[in-house]
Ligand code: SF4
């Protein structure tokens with residue numbers, strides 16, 4: 001391991017196909033047209049001194065350090081802003097250039113603080129490097145002149161400092177915030193000598209528009225913007241490339257270390273999902289790995305009312321195995337099961353489902369995708385033939401019309417949102433279908449062409465109505481449909497869509513979306529060029545989640561927006577490995593690669609390799625397991641990396657189900673809410689402590705590399721392996737690469753995947769096999785995976801969850817940028833400064849009607865339960881709709897969500913709950929009791945000390 005930093009080429013890569021040849025310092029070099037002379041020189045290994053240029057942003061040409069001479073031209077142009085031209089002859093090292101550069105550096109250094117030796121960036125500072133590179137030894141103007149303005153250090157951001165006295169006003173930070181992140185939080189205030197970088201309206205960073213993505217810190221060539229961790233620990237001396245463990249974007253990072261300490265996470269420019277960008281979570285929020293709450297020793301207790309007892313690894317493994325055997329002997333083979341984690345690696349997930357199918361001998365395996373994207377699997381498999389998104393993220397760069405349905409990319413998928421925003425600033429059109437006015441509806445330099453603020457629960461009606469306009473106004477791409485889809489099914493579907501009951505005018509009445517907006521959006525989507533649909537949990541978490549997914553696929557097929565760059569149907573996956581956990585066979589009816597357990601040939605293949613007879617009947621889904629526990633037929637569960645008590649709906653029902661089991665085994669980093677009901681706690685490892693792979697939302701398989709030893713002693717796959725051995729089904733892997741080799745042997749879409757290939761290519765998108773050895777960025781190019789695309793009738797059926805006099809408002813839930821899922825990790829980082837609690841967003845008129853003021857405690861009640869939280873009055877939500885997040889267990893918002901779920905997959909209907917809001921005096925009695933209960937359930941017995 002060495003630091004081996006990535007090369008900075010000075011200016012971004014040109015994507016032009018035409019090449020030009022020029023000569024630099026006597027050497028010929030061929031580069032794509034549009035490449036700067038600075039970058040062309042760097043391709044030859046010649047680094048022209050520079051300060052204001054960096055390859056993450058467009059050239060600016062302000063520092064005048066990168067001067068060159070060009071044969072036949074007067075003057076000394078800046079190499080960063082001069083495009084390479086055919087036949088150009090360039091000199092980068094002449095006496096005149098050296099003199100000029102030294103003069104420029106003298107001016108910079110004359111006003112810069114001379115505290116290099118004690119500066120946190122000493123050894124990692126471009127100003128220092130450039131002074132050396134131009135041979136500056138002294139400054140003719142002395143060091144006693146005026147210094148750069150020094151209004152004091154701004155340390156308000158929890159992760160980085162801003163020290164204006166060190167600023168050279170190169171604007172790299174300002175440009176990074178605009179071009180890379182798209183937030184426009186920074187400006188240069190003042191003029192000339194007194195120019196300073198200013199967040200928003202000269203505010204501290206913490207109060208500004210800044211979203212803490214870190215792009216400015218990354219861009220800064222000096223210590224002006226610097227990570228606090230570098231100031232505390234020192235500059236790094238080695239690095240490992242790994243993948244973020246937060247969201248489905250799958251950003252890759254260089255985890256930079258000093259000794260055994262992680263100093264910082266630097267987004268990896270070669271990362272194909274993030275292209276060198278990051279968000280606040282992946283970049284900064286890794287502190288949970290060493291949080292004091294982290295459980296590092298296995299624990300056990302006979303009853304959930306007992307305190308936990310810390311034990312060695314042998315005891316809980318043997319105990320779990322004997323308990324599961326006892327339970328199966330007494331209640332039958334199907335009385336135990338398990339849940340895989342979308343936070344764990346592919347290899348770990350694969351092993352858990354293998355353990356359940358081969359060692360438990362049943363198919364009672366499910367995953368947290370059940371509660372998020374299971375309808376995506378069902379809907380896309382049915383219509384297109386594959387349970388995954390169709391595009392790579394790069395595809396958005398060719399998109400002319402972006403249609404976002406039920407997703408909030410700037411909060412949920414921030415790095416992809418930045419790429420999307422760039423495309424939108426460059427001219428793509430935007431349609432948003434969402435009950436809330438999400439940020440993208442209006443954000444700096446972007447305004448949605450259409451925002452369809454539909455009533456929660458009416459997705460199917462709105463998407464079918466878009467199709468109605470396409471069909472009735474002659475906007476169908478008939479050539480595409482005839483060639484690529486089942487024509488008979490299409491005709492049947494077209495007749496259905498054309499029915500007047502689906503017209504925008506008819507659906508306006510109950511969706512709340514003005515008919516003209518639906519008509520305009522449909523015309524734009526169908527005729528605006530390459531149109532791409534991006535959707536999220538606002539589509540799937542409904543009683544008709546699968547229907548909406550199919551309606552989306554219908555719309556894309558009918559308009560021919562499939563099978564090429566810039567188009568497609570793209571589910572934005574929530575957790576880091578939710579795609580992977582589904583791919584790895586985490587559903588009770590499917591073996592790895594989405595093959596049904598009843599398929600004889602598949603079962604035979606797995607039985608041969610696994611050496612055990614396998615059940616060919618689908619097992620229980622999570623809600624079925626809980627129901628069966630309450631019926632007394634399901635008694636033991638192994639849960640890896642998933643907090644079902646906090647994340648699943650109808651908390652009371654879930655708690656009762658868990659309490660009814662005889663052996664609940666939780667493997668996690670912390671004593672999560674579910675662990676309140678556990679008998680065995682197996683401490684898990686973080687992504688920094690393991691090897692493996694994650695698969696992101698674009699089907700991209702990427703390496704997770706071990707940065708440090710697991711503090712609990714084992715990687716998660718090793719724990720599953722120990723458990724399997726204790727159950728009498730030994731697994732003998734020495735490294736996760738061997739698990740991937742087995743996955744490749746058994747799964748046609750993974751056949752060509754290996755760690756060697758991932759190391760060589762950086763990443764691959766499945767399918768990766770003989771037909772596509774380098775992977776498949778875009779799916780369904782010549783034909784759909786299922787053959788002919790299938791149009792499905794998508795009849796709108798209103799949810800049974802109805803508003804009425806008792807519960808007149810609709811609650812919908814979601815998440816915010818700084819927090820992740822149930823918050824178990826992000827709540828244990830400084831990210832809490834941005835979100836200390838879940839708040840209830842309520843429209844001003846609804847608040848006024850109920851006498852609620854901003855910040856007041858309010859009781860939120862549904863027919864399943866009630867909880868209390870504080871109100872946030874905002875017109876981001878429409879009147880009649882309220883919204884909250886679910887990141888804090890103290891809120892327990894799932895106490896109010898209902899048992900309704902998607903008809904096809906049981907994905908809970910989180911997005912529609914009829915509620916009433918009323919002022920309250922503070923947390924409810926129930927919440928206080930729960931707090932007490934949790935404290936009691938987390939007691940750890942003092943270790944026994946031998947008597948002296
Ligand atoms: S951290 Fe990101 S959002 Fe904040 S100022 Fe820097 S670039 Fe802009």
Ligand code: SF4
Nearest residue numbers: 167168170171173220
């Ligand atoms: S803060 Fe850094 S990147 Fe921004 S202008 Fe100053 S020196 Fe340049």
Ligand code: SF4
Nearest residue numbers: 244246247251279282
């Ligand atoms: S966008 Fe997602 S994957 Fe990327 S750094 Fe943020 S949380 Fe991690």
Ligand code: FES
Nearest residue numbers: 052061063064080
């Ligand atoms: S690096 Fe070219 S002008 Fe600054």
